[in-house]
Amino acid sequence: MVVCKFFLEGRCRFGANCKNEHTQSEKFGRIGNAYQQQSFNQPVRQQYFPQQQKLKESQQQETNLESLLYVVKDDATNSMQGGQWLFSCYAPLLRKFSKISFNKNEENLPSLIDYSAEELKWEAMQSSMNGQFHDYTVKLQKLSQSYQTIQRALQNLDQATSNYIVRYERGENVSPAGTALGNIVSSFPAVNTISNSPSQFSFTLPSTQNPIQAPIQQQQTAVAPFKFQLPLQQPAGASFSFHLTPQKPAAASFSFKLPSHQPQSLINTAVTNEHNATTRQIPVSTIPLITENISHHQLSQIDLDQFKADKFSFGKIPRVPPPIELR
Amino acid sequence: MFGSTGFGGSSFMGSNVVTAPTNHNPMKDFEVVSPPDESISCLEFSPASIPQNFLIAGSWDNHVRCWEIDQTGKSIPKSQETMQGPVLDVAWSDDGSKVFMAGCDKMAKCWDLNSNQSIQVAAHDAPIKTCHWIKSHNYSCLMTGSWDKTLKFWDLRQQSPILTINLPERCYCADVEYPVAVVSTASRHLLVYQLENTPSEAKRIESPLKYQHRCVSIFKDKKGMPTGFALGSIEGRVAIQYITPSNPKDNFTFKCHRSNGTNQQYQDIYAVNDIKFHPVHGTLATAGSDGRFSFWDKDSRTKLKTSEQMEQSITACCFNRDGQIFAYAVSYDWSKGHEFNNPQKKNYIFLHSCYEEMKPRQKS
Numbered sequence: 210m211v212v213c214k215f216f217l218e219g220r221c222r223f224g225a226n227c228k229n230e231h232t233q234s235e236k237f238g239r240i241g242n243a244y245q246q247q248s249f250n251q252p253v254r255q256q257y258f259p260q261q262q263k264l265k266e267s268q269q270q271e272t273n274l275e276s277l278l279y280v281v282k283d284d285a286t287n288s289m290q291g292g293q294w295l296f297s298c299y300a301p302l303l304r305k306f307s308k309i310s311f312n313k314n315e316e317n318l319p320s321l322i323d324y325s326a327e328e329l330k331w332e333a334m335q336s337s338m339n340g341q342f343h344d345y346t347v348k349l350q351k352l353s354q355s356y357q358t359i360q361r362a363l364q365n366l367d368q369a370t371s372n373y374i375v376r377y378e379r380g381e382n383v384s385p386a387g388t389a390l391g392n393i394v395s396s397f398p399a400v401n402t403i404s405n406s407p408s409q410f411s412f413t414l415p416s417t418q419n420p421i422q423a424p425i426q427q428q429q430t431a432v433a434p435f436k437f438q439l440p441l442q443q444p445a446g447a448s449f450s451f452h453l454t455p456q457k458p459a460a461a462s463f464s465f466k467l468p469s470h471q472p473q474s475l476i477n478t479a480v481t482n483e484h485n486a487t488t489r490q491i492p493v494s495t496i497p498l499i500t501e502n503i504s505h506h507q508l509s510q511i512d513l514d515q516f517k518a519d520k521f522s523f524g525k526i527p528r529v530p531p532p533i534e535l536r
Numbered sequence: 537m538f539g540s541t542g543f544g545g546s547s548f549m550g551s552n553v554v555t556a557p558t559n560h561n562p563m564k565d566f567e568v569v570s571p572p573d574e575s576i577s578c579l580e581f582s583p584a585s586i587p588q589n590f591l592i593a594g595s596w597d598n599h600v601r602c603w604e605i606d607q608t609g610k611s612i613p614k615s616q617e618t619m620q621g622p623v624l625d626v627a628w629s630d631d632g633s634k635v636f637m638a639g640c641d642k643m644a645k646c647w648d649l650n651s652n653q654s655i656q657v658a659a660h661d662a663p664i665k666t667c668h669w670i671k672s673h674n675y676s677c678l679m680t681g682s683w684d685k686t687l688k689f690w691d692l693r694q695q696s697p698i699l700t701i702n703l704p705e706r707c708y709c710a711d712v713e714y715p716v717a718v719v720s721t722a723s724r725h726l727l728v729y730q731l732e733n734t735p736s737e738a739k740r741i742e743s744p745l746k747y748q749h750r751c752v753s754i755f756k757d758k759k760g761m762p763t764g765f766a767l768g769s770i771e772g773r774v775a776i777q778y779i780t781p782s783n784p785k786d787n788f789t790f791k792c793h794r795s796n797g798t799n800q801q802y803q804d805i806y807a808v809n810d811i812k813f814h815p816v817h818g819t820l821a822t823a824g825s826d827g828r829f830s831f832w833d834k835d836s837r838t839k840l841k842t843s844e845q846m847e848q849s850i851t852a853c854c855f856n857r858d859g860q861i862f863a864y865a866v867s868y869d870w871s872k873g874h875e876f877n878n879p880q881k882k883n884y885i886f887l888h889s890c891y892e893e894m895k896p897r898q899k900s
Contacts, residue, residue, distance in 0.1 A: 284746065291794075291805030294770040294871060297748035298723050316724065316742070323722035323748045325708055326807075326870040327577070327624065328683065330596070331640050331663060333874050334622070349873070530693065 274375045277303050278366060281374060285363035295356045296324035299363075304378045312380035320390045321359060324352075324397060332397065352397060362389030560884065562844035566609035568863075568885035573597050576865035576883060577639075578626045581856040586632035589856050590614070590649075591863055593885060594623030600637045600647070605861065609887055617647045617654055624663060627678070630671040636678055638664035644680050646692055658690045658697070666719075668712040670731055679735075681707030681719055689735060699735060703727070713754040713762040716779070720749040720767065728779055739779070744789055747771040753811040755818060755834070766820055766834070768808030774822060776834050788837070793824030809869055810852050814894045816859040821894070823850035825871045829864050829888075833896045841893050848881060855890070862890035 213229035215221035221231065281301050287293075300316040329349070336345035362370055370388040377383055385391040561567060572595035582590040589605040598619050603611040621641030628635055636657070638644035644658035644667050658664070662684035670677050670689070677698060678690045683706040688697035705721035716738075717729040724743040729735050743749065748770045757763040764778035775789040794803040806826035813820045819833045819840060827846035832839055846866040853864040867883035868876065 287802060288747075288771065288805060290802035291772075293772075293805040294748065294807055297770050300724060300743070300746050302746055323705070323708075323724075325722070325748065325750070327665070328706075329873070330575075330870040331622065334596075346874070 274303055274307055274378055275371065277306060278371055278374065281363055282366055285360050289357075289360050289364065294326065295353060295360075296329070297321065298323045301374065301378060303374075304380070307379050309380045312378075313382070314377055314380055318374070318377070318390055319385050320392065321356065329397075348397065355392065358392070359389050560847055560882070561886065562846065563886065563888060565886035565888045566611070568603055568605075568611040568887060570601070570613050571865075571883050571885050572599060572601060572867075573879075573883070574622075575867040575869065576851050576885065577622065577624050579852040579854045579863050579865055579885065580626050580628055580635075581854055581861070581863065582632045583628050583630060584857040585630060589861065590632075591856075591885075592626050592628070592635050593852075593865065594626040594637055594639065595883075596622040598622060598639075600626055600635065602635070602649070605856070605887060609889075611887070615649070615652060617645070619643070619645065621663070624665050625667045627667045627669045629669050630676075636667050636669060638667040638680055642682070644678060644690070646678075657692045658688065660684045660686065660688065662706075665707050666710040668710060668717070670712055670714065670717070670735075672714060672731060672733075674733070679710070679712060679717065681710045683707065685721070687719060701729075701735070701737070708749055709752045711752050711754045711765065713756060716754060716762040718752050718754055718765045720752050722748070724749055726767070726777075741777065741779075743767070744775040744777060744787060745769045745771070745773060747773075750807055751809060751811045753813055753820070755813045755820070766811045766813070768811045768822060770807040772803075772805045772808065772824070772826075774808055774811065774832075790832075790837070792822050792830055792832075792839075793826045793828060795826055806849075807869070807871055809850060812854055814859045814890070815855055815857065816891075817894050817896055819894045819896050821853055821855070821862060821890075823853040823864055825849040825869050827866070829853060829862075831890070831894050836897045838897050840897065843888075846884075848883075859894065860889065860891050862888040862894075864888065 211229045213221050213227050213231055216227065216229070216231040221227055280303065284299070284301070298317040298321045301318065302316065304312050304316070333342070333345055333349075336342045366374075367388075370390065373383060373385055373388045373390065377385075568591065572593060574595050574597035576593050576595050578592075578594040580592045582588065582592075591603045591605055591611070592600060593603075594600050598621060600617045600619070600623055602614045602616065604614050605611050617635075617637065619637060619639050619641050620643070621639050623637050623639040625639070626635060626637045633648065633650060635647045635649060636644055637647065638658065640663040642660050642663055643656050644664055645654045646657045647654040657678060658667075658680050660680065660682035662682050664680045664682045666679075666681040668679045670679055675691075675698075678692065679687065680690065681687050681703070685703045685706055687701040687703055687707065687710075689699040689701075691698050703719065703721050704725045704727075705723045707719060707721050710717065710719040712731070715731045717731055717735065719727045719729065720743075721727070724745065724747075726741040726743050726749075728738045728741060730738040745767060746769075749767060750770055751768040752765050754762045754765045762779075764776065764781075767775045767777060769775075772793045773789055773791050776787060778786050781787055793806040793808055795806070796803060804826070806824050808822050809825055810823040811820060818835075819831060821829055821831050823829045827849050828843045829850055830839060830842045848866050849869040849871060850864050851867050851869045853862065855862055863885060865883070865885045868878070868881065870877070
């Protein structure tokens with residue numbers, strides 16, 4: 210049987226009625242522009258990028274971007290129906306089909322901001338630690354509704370939104386006001402704010418007198434994480450019940466070796482908070498790695514110059530600690 | 537069913553939840569003892585410079601755990617370290633003597649395994665999402681990427697970074713294969729850095745993916761030079777991208793970690809949580825939010841294998857130094873929000889023997 214070359218390219222018109230062979234190999238990523246994966250039963254219409262053959266027709270004049278808007282609709286439909294992570298940016302990637310060589314507009318459509326799962330989980334944990342978990346759920350609900358509204362608008366594509374996207378992909382300086390993309394998504398506060406604490410921390414090289422200090426922290430951090438308890442048959446918005454669980458001790462059959470001595474605590478007592486009363490604090494030893502003292506006679510000239518200089522030059526940083534005399 | 541249930545709304549407990557597989561180890565792989573109680577964010581095996589196999593796992597319970605994995609697949613807990621917040625990334629030094637860990641406490645620490653001591657070596661203004669050790673002829677340093685939109689390079693003995701690079705957005709994922717580093721941020725930015733002499737931006741690449749980036753892994757050519765990377769997104773899709781492609785058709789994308797839901801017309805779309813390349817064969821593994829892992833051959837563009845479905849998503853994976861063991865962590869990745877978080881559910885780390893399975897297919 211002859212293997213159908215159109216099927217391999219993902220564009221066989223005859224489908225199951227084709228007289229050539231449609232091999233169900235697990236090949237993916239066609240050599241060509243029709244990125245279809247044949248191992249899933251996908252309606253042929255769902256394409257990530259518009260097909261090569263459609264482009265050839267319109268390559269004489271500029272591609273009619275309006276005719277490609279179905280890609281945006283399909284993307285929105287697939288993501289909503291597929292349970293995709295909601296808090297993601299979105300780029301229609303249609304501008305390569307317009308003849309504009311330079312497009313000032315960002316590829317991502319406005320209003321859809323990226324939030325990763327880790328950011329939201331951290332936000333949830335922090336809110337919980339601050340006793341503000343309910344507020345978090347309310348904010349998240351609002352955020353979720355904003356994204357869903359935009360995705361539904363992309364699925365339905367009214368005239369205003371269609372016009373906006375076409376002009377946006379053409380590189381025009383156009384405002385999204387009046388379309389679903391014009392309503393700024395309520396941003397998640399804590400994720401975007403960066404604490405004003407200085408990012409420096411201070412430590413000294415191997416002289417055991419000075420303890421290492423933790424950086425100044427704006428937020429309270431508990432040593433042990435919170436465990437959320439799912440609500441059992443509770444209506445939405447009800448307060449979650451959660452409780453602090455102390456760290457489970459290691460199983461009897463083995464033990465993780467903790468440092469046998471705990472000289473200085475890494476955690477400044479000034480930074481601890483009331484949660485520590487119920488959690489077991491595990492102090493971490495702060496003895497630095499290199500402990501031998503090297504006299505400056507043993508150093509190379511380059512190292513010696515580096516230590517004498519005000520700051521290290523990149524590429525010449527000594528690999529040994531400075532001698533006592535130069536500290 | 538997962539699918540159109542969004543956030544908020546009614547509670548999802550009870551019979552609405554999809555029936556998960558009842559077997560917690562469907563692949564019959566070796567189970568690592570004493571796994572973390574909270575989600576596992578990162579997994580790394582020790583480098584080739586030491587003969588044994590040590591596995592490091594960072595978790596949302598603030599701990600970094602270390603096991604020794606012996607020839608029979610048995611795991612022996614060795615030690616653990618604690619951060620002041622959830623751990624988001626771990627890295628090994630090139631000589632296998634130190635482990636770096638970074639996370640939500642905005643610090644990175646260096647843990648010396650021989651002395652079992654640790655010191656802080658880095659600080660940012662927001663949680664640190666990635667940390668990688670860079671070993672160059674004339675310098676060695678730790679590269680940290682943070683949600684504070686900076687990439688910082690740290691000499692371990694200095695309090696200030698030796699270099700700070702501003703990123704266009706929050707750092708989401710990164711990978712280093714000397715002399716190349718690839719960093720991806722929120723809003724789909726892709727930055728490539730060259731690391732010789734001093735790190736500097738080499739180019740910015742337009743993302744071939746339409747949605748949020750989640751993981752990135754550099755691959756090398758036949759001569760062992762880093763030549764491109766695999767990029768995973770939340771949309772169940774991976775892009776294979778060459779840094780300087782000889783032919784634009786070399787770059788392509790493929791769908792993965794999709795499944796046919798009860799609604800036949802639309803697939804369920806799951807995020808790609810981790811991507812790693814096999815150190816010997818050059819084939820790649822993807823870990824999905826759908827609770828499966830898959831092996832792929834990017835050169836012949838074929839899928840080699842897909843695993844059975846785990847009880848929860850696979851949040852991290854890694855290969856050991858000689859490509860014999862594929863480790864994967866089964867825990868909740870927060871992809872459905874807090875309502876689906878179940879602290880009672882056990883987390884697992886499994887060790888899968890993968891050398892034969894990951895051999896590349898001959899080009900047909």
